[in-house]
Amino acid sequence: MRADRAEAAGPPIGECARIVRERGGTRPQVHIVLGSGLGGLAERVEGAVRVYFSQLPGFPRTSVAGHEGCLLVGRIAGTPVLVQSGRFHFYEGFGAEIVAAPVRVGRALGAGTLVLTNASGGIRPDLVPGALMLVDDHINLGFQAPLAGPVVPGEVRFPDMSRPYDPELMALAEEVALGAGIRLTRGVYGWVGGPNFETPAEVLALRAAGADVVGMSTVPEAIVARAGGQRVLAISVVTNRAAGLGLEAVDHEDVMAWGAVAGEGLGRVVEGVVGGVGGGGGGRTEGGEG
Ligand code: HPA
Numbered sequence: 001m002r003a004d005r006a007e008a009a010g011p012p013i014g015e016c017a018r019i020v021r022e023r024g025g026t027r028p029q030v031h032i033v034l035g036s037g038l039g040g041l042a043e044r045v046e047g048a049v050r051v052y053f054s055q056l057p058g059f060p061r062t063s064v065a066g067h068e069g070c071l072l073v074g075r076i077a078g079t080p081v082l083v084q085s086g087r088f089h090f091y092e093g094f095g096a097e098i099v100a101a102p103v104r105v106g107r108a109l110g111a112g113t114l115v116l117t118n119a120s121g122g123i124r125p126d127l128v129p130g131a132l133m134l135v136d137d138h139i140n141l142g143f144q145a146p147l148a149g150p151v152v153p154g155e156v157r158f159p160d161m162s163r164p165y166d167p168e169l170m171a172l173a174e175e176v177a178l179g180a181g182i183r184l185t186r187g188v189y190g191w192v193g194g195p196n197f198e199t200p201a202e203v204l205a206l207r208a209a210g211a212d213v214v215g216m217s218t219v220p221e222a223i224v225a226r227a228g229g230q231r232v233l234a235i236s237v238v239t240n241r242a243a244g245l246g247l248e249a250v251d252h253e254d255v256m257a258w259g260a261v262a263g264e265g266l267g268r269v270v271e272g273v274v275g276g277v278g279g280g281g282g283g284r285t286e287g288g289e290g
Contacts, residue, residue, distance in 0.1 A: 010097025011058025013152075017108035019056060020082070024049045024073025028082035030274050031106030031230075035087075035118035035217060036252075037259020038237060041267045045074040045083050053086065056105075060098060062086040071102075077271050079278025082106050089217060091195040096146045100224040104152065107228050113169070113277050114225040115270060116234040119255045120215035121197070121242035123207050124187060128238060129258045132177070132265055134170055135234035136186040138219050139211055142193035146220035147227055155227040164222055169233040169273065176272030182265045187212030189236055191219035200244025214242050233273060237262040 021027070034041050042048070053059040053069040062069045069086040076083075084102050088094045103114060116135075122128055151157050170186070177184035190211025192198060198206070198214060206214050218234050225232045239258035240250050248254075 010095075011056065011101045013101065013104045013108050016056045016059065016101070016105045020051050020071055020073060020105065020109060023051050026073060026075070026080040027110045028073065028080045028106065029111060030079060030113045030115060030277055031082045031084065031103070031111035032115040032270060032274070033084045033087055033102070033117060033221060035237065035259065037119055037239065037256035038117050038263050038266060039068060039085050040260060040263040041117070041270060042072055042083055042085050044076050044267055044271055045072045045081065046076070048072040048074040048083075059101065060088070060094065062088060063092050077275030077278065079274045081274060082109060082111055087217060087221070090142065090144045090193055090220070091216060096144070096148050096220070099220045100146050103221050103224045104228070107154065107225070107230055111230070113231045113233070114221065115273065116218045116221055116232065117266060117270070118215050118218045118234070118236050119239040119259050120189065120213035120236040121240050121250060122213055122238040123190070123203060123242045123245065124212040126185065127187065127213055129240055130262045131238040132182065132184050132262060132269065133187045133213055133236040133238060134173055134184055135189040135218065135236055136165055136170060138164060138189040138191055138222065139209055140191050140219055141206065141209070142191045142219065144193060144220065146223050155224070159223070159227040161223070161226060164226055164232060165234055166231040169231060169277070172276045173233060173235065173269055173273050176276070177269050180268050180272070182269060184269065189218060189234065190214045192216055197250040198243045203242040203244050206242070213238060235266060235269065237266055
């Protein structure tokens with residue numbers, strides 16, 4: 001851990017939220033984070049106003065290919081949303097205050113619901129490239145604590161994690177998927193720090209630990225959101241068989257390509273969930289100012 005962690009304040013959340021609010025106009029109900037190769041969802045945002053990370057004080061550039069680095073304010077299925085294309089990872093060398101910052105900005109804007117998407121490697125036999133998995137629990141094998149440091153106003157020191165992913169939102173996602181003929185199973189997301197992919201022995205260890213997929217994101221954001229009382233839904237797009245389980249080496253290009261293929265189904269599920277959260281009318285707001 002870095003020596004300056006306790007003093008690290010991170011980006012000024014209120015100021016970032018003010019900038020996004022001024023440009024975007026609407027107050028988002030749902031904050032959606034797009035994973036690697038899943039940027040296609042951004043095209044579903046109606047009337048999108050873009051705010052680039054570079055326009056927000058204290059926000060660094062993301063360094064990962066396939067992560068654009070901007071926030072889109074607009075509507076999906078009539079519901080006001082904040083769509084985040086690009087996220088910060090511990091493996092980029094960022095501290096907890098940076099990794100958590102976008103979630104805190106979304107909350108400060110009024111988003112009571114956080115929808116996280118990610119790419120992952122399938123461990124369970126049925127989780128092959130292109131499959132969608134509803135994350136119903138996770139295991140923190142990244143051994144990083146996104147809440148380390150001073151307690152941020154609006155968050156609790158020791159958040160309960162017995163139900164990290166919202167049961168009602170999961171049921172809604174399943175209903176939408178069923179209606180659209182999209183297969184969506186539940187499973188456990190094993191979070192690793194990355195950026196290297198796993199060894200086959202590590203994948204066997206993950207399997208023994210109870211992970212159905214493995215990935216390098218989502219868990220820090222889910223923890224921060226729960227600490228601040230937001231409802232969380234996470235959907236994983238399986239882009240490859242985890243190391244040692246498939247015939248090929250794991251490759252970021254494949255992750256991106258499969259993300260684009262499965263992104264269509266993911267987009268339909270997310271659109272249905274967002275419409276359901278907003279009640280279809282799109283006029284309601286929820287959540288506090290933060
Ligand atoms: N491991 C970790 N993260 C990933 C993988 C994987 O196999 N695929 C996509 N993201």
